[in-house]
Amino acid sequence: MDLKRYLIRSNININVTNSTEAIVRVHGTFDDYRGPLQGGREMYQAIMRTNPVLFPAVYDADAAHQNTQHTLFGNYGGGNFINPYAELVRGYKEYSESLMLAQFELKQDLGFITEGLRARFLGNTTRNAYFDVRRNSNPFYYEVSDYNPRTDVYELAVLNANEGRTTLDYQEGNKYISSSFYSEAAVMYDTEINEKHGISGLLVGIMRQYLSGNENSLQASLPSRNLGISGRFTYSYDTRYFAEFNFGYNGTERFSEKERFGFFPSAGLAWYASKEEFMQGLSSTITKLKFKATHGLVGNDQIGRPEDRFFYLSNVNLNNADKGYAWGTSGAYDINGVSIDRYANDQITWETATKTNLGFELGLWDKFDIQADFFKEYRTNILMDRLAFSTFGLQANTKANVGEASSKGIDISVDYNAIFKNGMWMTGRGNFTYARGQFEKVEEADYSLTPWLSRVGQPLDQQWGYIAERLFVDDYEVLNSPVQTFGGSEVRGGDIKYRDINGDDKISEQDRVPIGYPTTPEIIYGFGLSAGYKGFDASIFFQGSARSSFWVDAEATAPFINHSWNNDPFADYQKTNQLLQAYADSYWSEANRDIYATWPRLSDYPEPNNTQRNTWFMQNGSFLRLKSAEVGYTLPKNLYEKIGLRDARLYVSGTNLLVFSKFKMWDPEMGGNGLGYPVQRVVNLGIQVSF
Structure with a gap:
């Protein structure tokens, strides 16, 4: 295995004027690799699915193959079993990967207008390219055709005489090409008045574009674009009281014109209580005490499947052979038909989440630093399939922003730092996070008669399954138990016996219940x-x-x-x-x-x-x-x-x-x-x- 990596990095700062600075940054990473056809994970999986006693990795040559030039790899039957050693040495893969980043930044001090005013422009482009090729032979596989146990002599027979070869074949591998462009323009201001009032502001506009050269449809091949403007305004008084307001006005290409832009504000307050006069008597014990709270709205446009990029446009296949028809006396004339993969929906919009966070920071004896945050979130406009239209005879599922979910939790961290008189030092850190989310509103069938099937009130990653009571003792017990039929197979003694939840004397999807914790740790x-x-x-x-x-x-x-x-x-x-x-x-x-x-x-x-x-x-x-x-x-x-x-x-x-x-x-x-x-x-x- 041979991996060569080359790095190029350049940062150039240019003081254009006393108040203007230009920065050019260039970074390049270039990888050239040659190694086995499969990686370590794939080879391990091959070994774990190989019969260890059916055949050896390589046979020693028998009398008839003493002059055979190629390796006598072991296999069995039709020669279609995995031989991990043969797979490891049969050939090699080469890949080349390039990553180029170029960035230009311009900073301008606008202090000649007012002190503390600055502006910045930044443009960044990233280019990725990757390809790999494979060159490999097709191993000759052998099995023992005759064996004499008295003389311990065996004879080998080739299993793939026509398919095996020692020359190398060439196979094209994967190819990935993409480019992205990001630009932003920002205006910043900060000042302090009478050494008491701290005021700052930030206004940022962004544009982002991503283009991939590996897409397989017209819509996916188009550049992905987003733009928006956001701002932050802060005020502090005597470094004890703090207030902050943020907003984002973001645009996405995925929604219709009337839903394309969303406004997402947030605000926060903080109180540095340990700087109050009445806390100074405890300053040797409580070295820091700060309370903080935030509340705001955030939006998400990355919803639905990747192929549902433009929800407001329909996706129609005008040449679908599965929807075609034939006519004529002998059916000799045929034409492909039309199918619909997605209906246009100009009502789909941003998924939003209202977030609230309450927290505090506590320092004790100048050694402990404790931070705790209690958070709560309520998500609305979650995209889901509409069941209400499932009986309308439509060719494709319809979607809408009908789901709702909530989550809450706590995040705690404790840091400890101490230096002792004898020169010993010690640092420690612990963190604990608990988070639980659940569905509040779901587009689902009426489960009033089988409430255990409803997702409402259940964790987001909750799994449904059957309650296993034990294994069937024998076939007789199977015949005297509720009917279990999955995949048309015959249930027999030793198979898993499930509980009949709804009491209808058969095991079906109606007997699935929420089981276990979510698959994501809480x-x-x-x-x-x-x-x-x-x-x-x-x-x-x-x-x-x-x-x-x-x-x-x-x-x-x-x-x-x-x-x-x-x-x-x-x-x-x-x-x-x-x-x-x-x-x-x-x-x-x-x-x-x-x-x-x-x-x-x-x-x-x-x-x-x-x-x-x-x-x-x-x-x-x-x-x-x-x-x-x-x-x-x-x-x-x-x-x-x-x-x-x-x-x-x-x-x-x-x-x-x-x-x-x-x-x-x-x-x-x-x-x-x-x-x-x-x-x-x-x-x-x-x-x-x-x-």
Whole structure:
């Protein structure tokens, strides 16, 4: 593997006049790569889906192939199984990637008009380009056609004599080209009156454009453009009382002319209480006390699917073969028809959110700094499909801004800094965030008879699934239980038994209920500590999350089946999932009818009954990880001053060293796929020197 990276950076400041400054910035990054056809993650996934005993990576030559010039790669049957070693050495990929940024900025001091007035103009362009090519051979695969156990001699037979070749083929890879342009003009003003009143203002106008050369439709190929103007005005009195007003008047290309621009104001207040006279008696204890509050409206135009770029325009296909028709006595005449992918809707507008934040900052003994913010948000105009028009016979779904959602939470951070008389120092930091969002209004069917199916009042990432009671003991119990039919497969003993929620003696989508926590953690936290004494230093940092659930992927981890990932480079190969130790230790079988085994009845294909979203494979996503730790020692200066060194430090560090979780099968941050690329534990030993 060979990666060469070249960087170019230039900053030029020009003082055009005493009050005018021009700045030109240029940055370029150029990557040239040559390496294996697949990356480390893809090769790991290939290994985890290869039968470890069906064939070796390479055969030693038998008597008939002593003079064969190519490598005798192992395979089986039709030669369509994954051989990871053959995939690793069969060829190589090259890619070239370029990133160029050029920026021009002009600053003008307008103090000759009034003191504190300034102006700025900035223009920036970014150009990206990428392409890759692949050159590879097609390995010759062999299998054992005859074996004599008495003499331990085997004969090999080639499986792909016509397809195999040692010469290289060429394949075009991906190509990405894009450019963006951003410009802004700003006027700023700040002043102080009588050393008591602080006044500042900012007015900014922006224009933004993005163009991609890889789009596959007329609308997507057009440049994306946004523009807007925003402002901020602040006032402070005696550095104790603060007020701020902000606004944004933004325009988007995605909505109709009457909905194109949105106005989004916000305001904030703050009180530096610790600077009041009545707090001075506590100044040695309470070194800082500040209260703050903000309230405002924000807008979002990035809603809907990427292909729904212009909601106010219809998308009509005038040459759709699926909608064509034929005529004539023998049907010899035909013509393509017309289809509608999107109806024009000039009512779609900005998704908006009203945000409120209350917080305080508290300093204690000049060592602790505590910040806490309580936030609340209410979102309206969430874009959703309209169910009310689903029976009108329309060709495409209609959408409207009908959804509403709310969220609230708290964000707390605590910092600690101290230097002791004996020369020891210590710093620490901890943070905690809790956030929960839920739907308040949703376009959905009438669930008055089945309220557990409604999304109203449920978290935004809430999952619905079936309650798994246990595994069926045998086929007789299946026949005497509510009917379970998923994908037309036959449910048998050892499959998962689900609860009949609505009591209709069959398991259907009406029996799905909210299960587990949301898939996004509602609690994120971390804490760390660093300390040093007489040349020694140490640091440690933990991070964790709580109140989340994930689901073991019952298809991706099912033993022995042929499973493919999304965009799987080995999708056309015959694959065999490896057997996880957790499943080998606990699975249902006729000889061991454990109705609470980890894995249900074994099958050589994904069993639809057992791959439904359910509580059987639901897991607690909470964890606490020792993310990093480091111990170092700075050597005495008299050991290296004579050789021109300023500092020298030895250290040992590590990342992802430990994890604490109720889930023990694999690292919880891997989510539901135990056969995926694992989280890496890294340990470093090094020396840092400075001259």
